[in-house]
Amino acid sequence: MSSASLTHAEGSLVDFPPVPESRTRFWFVGLAAAAAWFAAAMVIGGLPDIDDFERTDLLARIAAGLAGLLLVFSVGERVVRFTIPARLRRTGPWLLLLAVALTAWELVTAKFAILPRPFFASPQALLEVFTDDYPRLGDSVWNSVRLLAGGYVIGAAAGFALGVAIGWSRAIGYWAHPVLRLIGPLPATAWLPIAFFAFPSSHSASTFLIALATGFPVTVLTWSGVAGVNKAFYDVARTMGASQRFLVLKVAIPAAMPSVFVGLFMGLGASFSVLVVAEMMGVKSGLGWYLQWAQGWAAYANMYAALLVMALMCTGLITLLFRLRDRLLAWQKGLVQW
Amino acid sequence: MKRVLPWIVPAGILLVWQALSQFGLLSGQVMPAPTAVAEAFWRVTRSGELWRDIEISTWRAFAGFAIGGGIGFALGMLNGLSRLSEKLTDSTLQMVRNIPHLALIPLVILWFGIGEEAKLFLVALGVFFPIYVNTLHGVRSVDRQLLEMGRAYGMSERAIFWRVVFPGALPSIFVGVRYGLGIMWLTLIVAETISASSGIGFMAMNAREFMMVDVVVVSILIYAALGKIADSVARLLERTCLAWNPVYAEV
Amino acid sequence: MVSNIVAQQTAVGASVDVNDVSHRFDLDGKTLPVLNRVSLRIEPGELVSLLGPSGCGKSTLLRMVAGLETPTVGTIQADGARITGPDPSRVVMFQDPTLYPWRTVKANVSLGLEARGLLRRQGHRVDEALRLVGLSQFATAYPHQLSGGMAQRVSLARALVNDPKLLLLDEPLGKLDSMTRITMQQELVSLWQRTGFTALLVTHDVEEALFMSNRVIVLSDRPAAIKADIPIDLPFPRHRGDPRLADLRRRILGLLGLDADW
Numbered sequence: 086m087s088s089a090s091l092t093h094a095e096g097s098l099v100d101f102p103p104v105p106e107s108r109t110r111f112w113f114v115g116l117a118a119a120a121a122w123f124a125a126a127m128v129i130g131g132l133p134d135i136d137d138f139e140r141t142d143l144l145a146r147i148a149a150g151l152a153g154l155l156l157v158f159s160v161g162e163r164v165v166r167f168t169i170p171a172r173l174r175r176t177g178p179w180l181l182l183l184a185v186a187l188t189a190w191e192l193v194t195a196k197f198a199i200l201p202r203p204f205f206a207s208p209q210a211l212l213e214v215f216t217d218d219y220p221r222l223g224d225s226v227w228n229s230v231r232l233l234a235g236g237y238v239i240g241a242a243a244g245f246a247l248g249v250a251i252g253w254s255r256a257i258g259y260w261a262h263p264v265l266r267l268i269g270p271l272p273a274t275a276w277l278p279i280a281f282f283a284f285p286s287s288h289s290a291s292t293f294l295i296a297l298a299t300g301f302p303v304t305v306l307t308w309s310g311v312a313g314v315n316k317a318f319y320d321v322a323r324t325m326g327a328s329q330r331f332l333v334l335k336v337a338i339p340a341a342m343p344s345v346f347v348g349l350f351m352g353l354g355a356s357f358s359v360l361v362v363a364e365m366m367g368v369k370s371g372l373g374w375y376l377q378w379a380q381g382w383a384a385y386a387n388m389y390a391a392l393l394v395m396a397l398m399c400t401g402l403i404t405l406l407f408r409l410r411d412r413l414l415a416w417q418k419g420l421v422q423w
Numbered sequence: 424m425k426r427v428l429p430w431i432v433p434a435g436i437l438l439v440w441q442a443l444s445q446f447g448l449l450s451g452q453v454m455p456a457p458t459a460v461a462e463a464f465w466r467v468t469r470s471g472e473l474w475r476d477i478e479i480s481t482w483r484a485f486a487g488f489a490i491g492g493g494i495g496f497a498l499g500m501l502n503g504l505s506r507l508s509e510k511l512t513d514s515t516l517q518m519v520r521n522i523p524h525l526a527l528i529p530l531v532i533l534w535f536g537i538g539e540e541a542k543l544f545l546v547a548l549g550v551f552f553p554i555y556v557n558t559l560h561g562v563r564s565v566d567r568q569l570l571e572m573g574r575a576y577g578m579s580e581r582a583i584f585w586r587v588v589f590p591g592a593l594p595s596i597f598v599g600v601r602y603g604l605g606i607m608w609l610t611l612i613v614a615e616t617i618s619a620s621s622g623i624g625f626m627a628m629n630a631r632e633f634m635m636v637d638v639v640v641v642s643i644l645i646y647a648a649l650g651k652i653a654d655s656v657a658r659l660l661e662r663t664c665l666a667w668n669p670v671y672a673e674v
Numbered sequence: 675m676v677s678n679i680v681a682q683q684t685a686v687g688a689s690v691d692v693n694d695v696s697h698r699f700d701l702d703g704k705t706l707p708v709l710n711r712v713s714l715r716i717e718p719g720e721l722v723s724l725l726g727p728s729g730c731g732k733s734t735l736l737r738m739v740a741g742l743e744t745p746t747v748g749t750i751q752a753d754g755a756r757i758t759g760p761d762p763s764r765v766v767m768f769q770d771p772t773l774y775p776w777r778t779v780k781a782n783v784s785l786g787l788e789a790r791g792l793l794r795r796q797g798h799r800v801d802e803a804l805r806l807v808g809l810s811q812f813a814t815a816y817p818h819q820l821s822g823g824m825a826q827r828v829s830l831a832r833a834l835v836n837d838p839k840l841l842l843l844d845e846p847l848g849k850l851d852s853m854t855r856i857t858m859q860q861e862l863v864s865l866w867q868r869t870g871f872t873a874l875l876v877t878h879d880v881e882e883a884l885f886m887s888n889r890v891i892v893l894s895d896r897p898a899a900i901k902a903d904i905p906i907d908l909p910f911p912r913h914r915g916d917p918r919l920a921d922l923r924r925r926i927l928g929l930l931g932l933d934a935d936w
């Protein structure tokens with residue numbers, strides 16, 4: 086075999102043996118968190134309330150239960166063969182902080198009413214909303230998600246298709262550019278009054294507005310992604326006999342995906358705002374409407390509860406999109422810092 | 424000629440729209456004809472109502488922007504420069520960021536009533552996040568080597584801030600400003616529509632009550648124009664402030 | 675150890691005829707003449723190097739042979755048929771590996787077959803091409819996990835899988851370190867000897883041209899015309915210390931306007 090052989094040993098891909106895990110250290114943070122939750126339970130259950138709240142007991146029990154669980158986890162690791170999931174371990178400091186924050190909040194509201202009374206709700210009042218008003222709240226979340234999903238999917242799909250078309254075809258870009266320039270600077274909420282006139286139902290009007298709010302950033306970023314694809318990528322595929330279809334589907338679109346996702350994230354943020362406003366102004370359902378309804382009754386606790394749920398919902402949806410991106414753009418890892 | 428040609432499409436749409444309205448195919452209740460919109464524009468301008476509303480809306484927009492942007496900028500700088508301060512505040516801020524600020528409208532109304540504070544608060548809150556996030560990002564992405572070099576040359580911390588950190592973060596801050604301007608109008612529109620007794624949003628809302636769709640369209644166009652002007656000014660500022668940066672030299 | 679992919683291709687390479695080609699680019703409204711009446715014939719199975727000053731139009735000529743660009747004046751033929759567009763029988767290997775970062779090594783190599791809808795039936799050739807360049811173990815790696823030399827080898831495998839009759843190489847080794855570069859030069863030559871495709875190599879490196887090719891074509895400054903067409907009748911494998919190569923080297927450097935006294 087000549088020295089010019091092409092079969093090179095490129096170094097074998099060694100599978101490293103798993104690093105033997107040293108005996109994990111005792112979970113002190115967990116124990117501290119257990120103590121903090123226990124203290125919270127004592128404060129909530131022990132000190133008298135300034136007013137009669139119905140759910141004080143339940144709240145105290147929940148806090149005590151959490152304290153017990155944390156105690157079992159942190160001590161149990163030593164006693165029985167059992168390892169604390171790494172994720173739980175990582176949240177330790179947060180659990181501790183949460184207990185402290187809850188205690189403080191409890192003290193300044195329910196126990197001593199240091200914060201002005203109607204404006205700030207106590208933890209047990211919030212809990213009461215969840216235990217007593219959950220059908221309405223759950224229904225609102227469901228309606229919001231449905232409305233949002235419809236508009237978002239339509240907007241994202243249309244924006245993606247339009248963006249690819251504009252980025253790919255000079256002719257389409259040429260004609261579409263001024264239209265985008267015209268409607269681009271107009272905030273989606275500005276369409277609200279006219280949309281409620283122009284569409285047969287407030288639901289369809291809201292779907293349109295959400296789609297619009299999503300579609301614009303997705304269009305622009307897909308377009309710039311497609312337009313920014315390294316021209317050499319096309320040359321490579323063309324010399325190997327690729328059709329136009331192949332160039333669009335297998336070169337332009339995958340190369341533009343990182344940019345598309347930036348658009349999808351921006352669109353998601355914008356669509357939340359439009360969703361809430363549309364629900365307040367037209368659609369008589371959903372979290373936005375719930376907030377509006379709570380305002381009518383000056384029901385602060387319900388409002389805070391709804392805001393909390395909304396924060397969870399938005400965070401959840403954003404996390405979902407992050408997951409999707411991580412799956413689809415796994416190849417990008419190691420190229421850019423996230 | 425090449426630059427004019429693509430505008431034919433929007434112009435064509437306008438013509439078709441006018442024609443459809445003329446022949447009664449498009450109800451004036453849904454979409455008033457362009458000429459009707461122009462007439463409405465003339466009407467509200469002459470009555471002086473429009474200028475007052477534009478003035479008050481612009482004032483609200485920029486006052487809110489100054490408050491929210493100022494706090495966002497200061498906090499972004501602080502958190503960018505001090506790890507301790509970032510540890511303390513950043514994760515809380517990131518959590519709050521996920522709630523769309525417009526969802527706070529009912530709460531804000533209960534807190535502040537429907538006075539000016541409510542609108543300023545909402546605009547400021549909306550503008551705060553993009554400016555905060557981008558300032559922080561800008562400071563963080565300032566070239567470490569430049570910082571070291573400044574220190575090596577014995578520049579004072581003050582000088583390092585004004586000569587290295589601030590100019591380095593500026594491109595990112597401008598991104599935040601332009602994004603924030605968009606949110607500023609978006610917020611103001613809603614805030615004025617829901618709770619106000621003056622301003623363009625109120626004009627639109629009022630017109631909607633009385634089914635004057637043409638005035639509604641006029642107010643939308645005015646919002647678009649204001650948004651466009653604010654964005655152009657920001658761009659101009661960006662280009663003059665960042666003339667040293669090759670990315671902004673042309674286009 | 676000659677694999678199938680090589681055995682199949684004892685069919686010979688294409689011939690190339692460049693007939694009186696001139697080319698101009700539009701640069702901001704001004705015309706920039708790049709090629710000036712270039713005529714050239716490459717016999718089947720030859721490995722011809724193009725040398726010339728930077729910016730003279732070497733890459734442009736290569737892109738025209740690939741069918742990525744159309745000459746302003748004149749025609750180019752491959753096996754007697756006029757070249758009007760890209761064709762999988764003529765594959766280009768660029769200076770950058772230009773691997774698709776979103777595809778694994780294997781998927782990158784499959785590109786040509788996939789583009790022509792042959793992947794189902796001829797998928798095994800992908801593995802063979804990878805084996806040929808010694809990267810079978812990295813089939814599932816992503817491009818950012820490869821070294822520069824490995825990436826360039828993937829790019830070579832991606833070209834070879836198409837069974838090219840004409841391989842167009844635009845400074846394929848330009849960005850490699852000198853050691854990897856020498857190894858890759860040897861590998862390319864041995865591959866070319868075994869398979870018999872025709873190759874056109876653009877390079878900046880006089881040594882590389884002398885070491886690898888049957889003929890060296892020296893182009894003049896822009897607009898490029900052929901300055902010299904130097905056959906190199908030495909057997910392969912060549913030795914870098916060969917005094918005849920040293921003579922040729924001096925002559926070529928002289929043609930390029932560099933005194934080779936040192």
Ligand SMILES: Nc1ncnc2c1ncn2[C@@H]1O[C@H](COP(=O)(O)OP(=O)(O)OP(=O)(O)O)[C@@H](O)[C@H]1O
Binds near residue numbers: 701728729730731733
């Ligand atoms: N698409 C294009 N549009 C306008 N001018 C071009 C284009 N491509 C190349 N040129 C010009 O043509 C000339 C020759 O370019 P080419 O890439 O062929 O040079 P080269 O000989 O390969 O140079 P190098 O050795 O540095 O790679 C250059 O002056 C370049 O500016």
Ligand SMILES: [Mg+2]
Binds near residue numbers: 732733734844
């Ligand atoms: Mg070149």
